[in-house]
Amino acid sequence: MSISINNILKNNHTVKVNGSLWLEAAEGHFFGPGPVELLERIAETGSIRMAAKEMNMSYKKAWALVNALNAQTASPVVIPQTGGKKGGGSTLTAEALEMIAYHRILRQRFADFLDQETQRLKK
Template identity: 55%
Template sequence: MEDNRENLKKILNESGDYSVVGSLWIEYNEEKFFGPGRIELLQHIDETGSISKAAKEMKMSYKKAWNMINELNSQTRIPFVILKTGGKEGGGAVLSEAARDMIVYAQELRMRFQEFLKIETNKFKKDFFQTF
């Protein structure tokens, strides 16, 4: 491992302006289940009460938003988005408490992940750019 680091020191730029980065999402049966895009969509639905308005705010087609919601709802025992039928006040959509709980959990997970990336960036810089 030490020889490997010495070789890498010779090929990395001396500026040391490197960062360890990564993407984070939760998978279910090897398919994307919960990540930044779905969290944002759910938050917009929560704010607007509408899948259509949420999709517009994200510059996403209604069909794509609808498919994301259907996938989310099919991957859980409790639906994340509950549809309200039309009528005098029109239809709409609301988030279940399960969705809100999952958003909070995912945000906490993201903070831990960001901390991990920060630690690994510092370790990388220490391994390759710290002078003694």
């Protein structure tokens, strides 16, 4: 038996199970959806500033995220270069790419879980 939550809600409002996932270390949160997307875009654009701009995030916040991330990893996962050919830029280490790939898979499994629970709601 399952509860018909949908019947409890107002007319034609269907309910969905949704959520958020992140990795957590001793100091708390450290790798949620925001940082992941940022890393992905840094990989694409080669620049923290452009990555931030693309996702409508302030450079300040982006820089803080990158900094926090680098502070919690054994070695920095984002390698910044100030000055140089195009003024500078940032590249990702292999570890960062690994983390991105892992997170992609994790997200998929989570999405499946959410779908499953949402389906269950309708019975």
